Amino acid sequence: MSGMMDKKIRAVIVDDEELARQMLREFLSAHQEIEIAAECANGFEAVKTVTELKPDLIFLDIQMPKLDGFEVLELIGTDRAVVFVTAYDEYAIRAFDIHAVDYLLKPFSAERFETALQRAQQRLGGKLPAPTELSSSARSPAQPLERIVVRDGTRVFIIPVAKLDYAEAQDDYVALATEGKKHLKQQTISSLESALDPSRFLRIHRSYIVNLEKVTKVEPYSKDNHMVVLSNGTQLPVSRSGYARLREFLDQTRAK
C-alpha cells in the first residue's frame, strides 16, 4: 500500500487568521504523506493559488475577506477534496450539499482532525463526484444573490447585482453585462435566474435576464415582438411569454 503512495497529497490552507493556519500546519506536520503546497489569507489569494497549483486537498475557512469560502469554491470548482474549517455551524448543510469532505468546527481536537484527514484520503483514493453547479445548490433560496463572482484565469471580478445590466445565455455560459463590459461565467441562465431576486430581475427571453432598474423603455419591435431599451441604450429582445411577465410586473408596480 505504501509503495503506491509515492506521490504526496498536496494541500492548501486557506484561513485569514495566522493562528488558525499555524494550528493546521502543526497537525499536518505529523503526516509525511501530505505536503503543504501553499497558505492563503484571503479568498482572492485562494482562487489564484488553487488555479495555479491545482492542489488535491483544501482546508477552507468560510468567513474571510474579499470572497467567502463558498464563493471561492464557486470559482475554482469542486473537483478536489475540500475540508471546511470554521467557527460557524450554520453553514454545515450548505457545505455537505456541495460534497465537502468534512466540516471542522473551531476549536477542534487532533483526533477530530485525523478523522477529517482520513475521509479526505478516502475521497482522493476513490472517484470524486462530478462538479456540481454551486450557485444554485449552495445558496439558500431565502437569500437572493447580492453579488456575482466571476473568474478570468487567476483574476477575480465581483459584480454587485445592482450593477448588472443583463445576463445573456451563451451555450454553457452566461455573459454578464456590467458597466460596458461582459464577463463570462460557467453557469446556466436558469440557475442564475433562480438565484437572483425575482423582484429586481426578470427573464424576458429564453436567453436573457434583465435588471428591471435599468429598463427605460419597452417598445414594439415587429408585429408580434417587443424589445426593451436599457438606460445605456442597449436593446434586448423580449419573447412573447417574457412580454407577459414584463406586463405583469409593470402592472404590479403601477398598482403600488
Add this chain to the structure above:
Amino acid sequence: MHPLLTRPRQLGLYLLAWFPLAGILVYLLAEPGALSWGEATAITGPLCLAYAFVCLAAWYPCRATPLEKSGFVKLLLTHLTAAVLLSTLWLQMAKGLSVGLMRWGGFPGLDQRLAKYIPLLWVTGVLLYVLSVTFHYVLLAEQASREAQERALQARVLARDAELKALRAQVNPHFLFNCLHSVSALTSSDAGKAREMCILLADFLRTTLRLGGKETITLEEELALVRGYLAIEKVRFGVRLHMEEDVQKQTMETLIPPLLLQPLVENAIRHGIANLPEGGVIRLSAQEKANVVSIVVENSFDPDSPAPLKTGLGLDNIRQRLDTRYGLEASISVHTEGNRFQVSLRLPAQQNGAVA
C-alpha cells in the same frame, strides 16, 4: 366620562362628604326660624344630592384648565362663570322643589318663606362649586402622579429588557469559539501566550457580567472593557488590527449605559477589519461640548463586501436603549465615506453627583 362614575367606592366616599355640608345648610335654613327643621331637611336633602352630581361637572373645566399651565385670569374667569351658571341652576332646582313640596308634600307657603333665603342659597351654591373645583384639582393631580409613576416603571422595565438583550447578544458565541481556537493553537507554539489569552478572556467576561448589571457606568469603565476586548482580538488578528483612541479627559467621568460601545467595536471588527486582508484602523473618540458628549467609533471597511444585515440590529438595540434612557436628548447616526464607516453617539454629559 368622569372617573368617579366608574368607581362606586370612591363615588360613595364623595357623596358621604356631602352629608356634613348638607347638615350645615339645614342648620342655616332652620335656625333663623322661618323654616321648620323638617322643612329645611326635606328641601336640603334632595337639593344637595342633586348638586353633588351637578358639581361633578367641574371635572371638565378643571381638566381643560390645568393649574400649572393656565394663567390666573383664565382660571378665575372659567370657574367663576361655571360657578354662577351652576349655582343659578341650583337655585332654579330649589325653587321648583319648594313648589313641589308645597303642593304635594304638605308644606303650605314654603316657596314664599324660602324666597328670603335665595341669596344665601346662591352664595352656598357658588361656594360648594368652588369646593368641588378644589376637590377635582386634587383628583387630577393624584391621577397625573399615578400615570407618571406607571410611565417611569414602564421605562425601567424597557431599559432592563434592553440591557438583558444587549447582554445576551453581548458575548457572541463565535467570538468565543474563535478565541478558544486561538488558545488551542497557542498551547503548543507559545504556552505563555496561551495562558495570557485565557486570562484576558476571563477578565473580559467577568467585567462584562459585572458592568452589565449596573444602571450606568463611567465612560472610563466602558473604555477599559473595550480595550480588554480589543486585546483579545489583537491576538487573533495580529498586525491587521490597529487601534486609535482620542478621548478628552473631562469625558472620562461621563455616565453611560453599560456595554454601549463594546457592541459597536465588535461590529467594527466583524464587518470592517475582518473583511480586509491588510486589516485597518478602529478609531474611538469622545468630546464634550456644551454639556453634550459625542462619542465616535470609526473603522475601515471594504466597500465591496456585501452590506451586513446584523449591524442594523445591533444599532437598533443601541438606539432603543438610548431612547428609553434619554429620550430626545440622545441620538445615534451612521455615516460612510469611502472606506470609512462611522457611528456617532450624542448624549447628555451626566456625571456622578450631577444627576437626579
